[in-house]
Amino acid sequence: MRNALWFAVVSVLAVLAHAQNQSTLKDAYKDCFMVGAALNPAQFTGQDQAEDAIIKTQFNTISPENVLKWEVVHPRPGAYDFSAADKYVEFGQQNHMFIIGHTLVWHSQVPKWVFEDDKGNPVSRDVLLDRMREHISKVVGRYKGRISGWDVVNEALNEDGTMRQSPWMKIIGEDYIEKAFRFAHDADPDVQLYYNDYSLENDAKRKGALELISKLKAKGVPITGVGTQGHFHMDWPSIEEVEGPIVDFSKLGVKVMVTELDIDVLPQATQSQTADVSLKVAADPKLNPYPNGLPEAVQQALAKRYADLFGTYAKHCGAVTRVTLWGVTDKDSWKNNWPVRDRTNYPLLFDRNAKPKPAFDAVIQRAPKRPS
Numbered sequence: 001m002r003n004a005l006w007f008a009v010v011s012v013l014a015v016l017a018h019a020q021n022q023s024t025l026k027d028a029y030k031d032c033f034m035v036g037a038a039l040n041p042a043q044f045t046g047q048d049q050a051e052d053a054i055i056k057t058q059f060n061t062i063s064p065e066n067v068l069k070w071e072v073v074h075p076r077p078g079a080y081d082f083s084a085a086d087k088y089v090e091f092g093q094q095n096h097m098f099i100i101g102h103t104l105v106w107h108s109q110v111p112k113w114v115f116e117d118d119k120g121n122p123v124s125r126d127v128l129l130d131r132m133r134e135h136i137s138k139v140v141g142r143y144k145g146r147i148s149g150w151d152v153v154n155e156a157l158n159e160d161g162t163m164r165q166s167p168w169m170k171i172i173g174e175d176y177i178e179k180a181f182r183f184a185h186d187a188d189p190d191v192q193l194y195y196n197d198y199s200l201e202n203d204a205k206r207k208g209a210l211e212l213i214s215k216l217k218a219k220g221v222p223i224t225g226v227g228t229q230g231h232f233h234m235d236w237p238s239i240e241e242v243e244g245p246i247v248d249f250s251k252l253g254v255k256v257m258v259t260e261l262d263i264d265v266l267p268q269a270t271q272s273q274t275a276d277v278s279l280k281v282a283a284d285p286k287l288n289p290y291p292n293g294l295p296e297a298v299q300q301a302l303a304k305r306y307a308d309l310f311g312t313y314a315k316h317c318g319a320v321t322r323v324t325l326w327g328v329t330d331k332d333s334w335k336n337n338w339p340v341r342d343r344t345n346y347p348l349l350f351d352r353n354a355k356p357k358p359a360f361d362a363v364i365q366r367a368p369k370r371p372s
């Protein structure tokens with residue numbers, strides 16, 4: 001009788017412990033990959049208490065939504081401003097998180113002066129390479145040993161897999177990518193270095209990226225991983241398409257990570273699946289159907305979509321090393337303002353009141369079961 005009672009008590013405790021283990025994103029997936037979020041200053045300076053609590057409980061890796069972009073840290077020649085970035089990195093260290101740097105070389109959120117001389121003409125290849133080296137060495141060097149992984153080059157490819165004709169490409173040529181990785185490695189030989197892009201689920205763009213990464217690897221360029229951003233819709237990409245980059249890039253011997261996950265539930269503003277930040281579409285009430293709340297059926301469909309995605313990432317346990325959401329709650333997501341301004345979007349796992357959504361529960365439920 002006493003044995004039976006003990007058995008019952010121990011069983012209940014085991015179930016409770018299991019439930020507790022499974023109740024946060026980082027714990028539920030800890031045998032497979034890190035789970036993270038991109039943060040804005042209100043979140044890492046403690047101004048937003050509710051979100052602060054979510055971040056500390058749920059995530060073991062963080063990315064900076066904007067504070068490490070060129071225009072923020074290096075707005076004018078020779079003038080650096082690390083005030084916000086320092087706070088971001090301190091927050092990550094205090095909470096023992098895997099800290100990501102985003103991003104060193106991109107065509108967006110980089111001031112025009114970087115590419116111009118004092119007369120406004122394009123600078124030479126050598127001048128631009130010098131500017132790039134100086135910026136990378138200063139920024140990566142400052143956070144050496146504290147930031148663990150950098151998005152070195154962001155969005156270098158067009159949708160058809162050809163090289164984007166960014167000012168970096170036009171002035172330096174294709175080897176700007178290789179140079180950026182080498183400069184970053186020189187500044188911190190231990191830091192992980194990533195190529196990051198969107199729509200790598202589409203065949204043409206993925207093919208271009210595979211060629212690019214293969215060439216870099218063949219030349220001995222220090223690249224650790226590929227980030228697939230993951231700005232998804234309800235009906236794109238299919239699960240099969242999601243698996244494409246995971247399988248193909250890991251075959252090249254690089255880590256694969258999902259770096260900017262969110263799911264757009266609103267009607268698509270354009271036919272294209274791009275996440276190009278320069279896209280702007282005029283406001284139209286038809287494009288903003290849920291200003292007062294998400295209908296239950298859409299909420300449940302979103303939950304299923306999220307669970308299917310996390311289930312797929314977990315199926316590729318070990319190949320996928322990190323899944324980072326681009327934001328914490330629906331309130332602060334960039335998808336409320338892109339590509340159409342002032343919409344009410346619902347792309348994340350926590351709602352506007354910082355409460356977990358059905359999608360959160362579905363993701364936890366889908367986590368791999370651990371032997372008890």
Ligand code: XIL
Nearest residue numbers: 065066102154229260275277326334
């Ligand atoms: C976005 C930020 O979320 C916005 O706040 C900012 O206004 C524009 O950039 N791909 C990227 C991210 O690599 O840096 C972008 O972040 C979203 C698309």
